[in-house]
Amino acid sequence: MTIKVLYFASLREQVGTPGEDLDASPTTVAGLRTLLMARGGAWRSALAQGKALRVAVNQEMAQPTTPVKPGDEVAFFPPVTGG
């Protein structure tokens, strides 16, 4: 089982992909972020701690401590600017 990871807006442009199926087993949002940052380069800078990032798990707004399990859809994106 994999985790579906999505990236939107400026973050999508920075990491150069709209999403991927990730074969890994982080247990929380924070764990997944750390794992992606370990790729280095654009990943490290785009997902760096202190950057204003929002995360949704299964299309609900989430926190760093929100659990992640196989089959989940996790999205990373900047603060929203609609309306």
Add this chain to the structure above:
Amino acid sequence: MPVRIQTQDFDAGAEIAALRRGNPRIGAVASFIGVCRDVNDGGTVSKMTLEHYPGMTEKALEKIVAEAQGRWKVMEVLVVHRVGELKPTDQIVLVIVTGSHRGEAFAACEFIMDYLKTRAPFWKKEETPKGARWVEARTSDDEAAQRWEPPKSSAA
């Protein structure tokens, strides 16, 4: 369905008429239309592109509408938000709230917009003479949304 995401324009008059049709209990209709401007943060904007998160956008908006309907005595609610390419003077978003009286309709309409601005996954990218740029979130939008948070209960 009280929420629609679409690329095409909308007709506020037609949407209001459809929402009111056959309901003689409605005494108030409050509406808001957000429009694309040609200037933002001191720069000229020639075009903007609105991106969203299909699936989550609809869920987030439906949750906001349900919360408004729980807080205020209102009847029908409609939210229409456009995505894709927009030019200055184009309409972006429409919120319509109907109810018995204006007070609740006004409040619910403003609440929906304030929460949409901070919780619905849309992102704007502007074309300016200096190139394209992603619009930054505003702290004033967070403050506007925070007005609606329930007051913290004081420790007894």
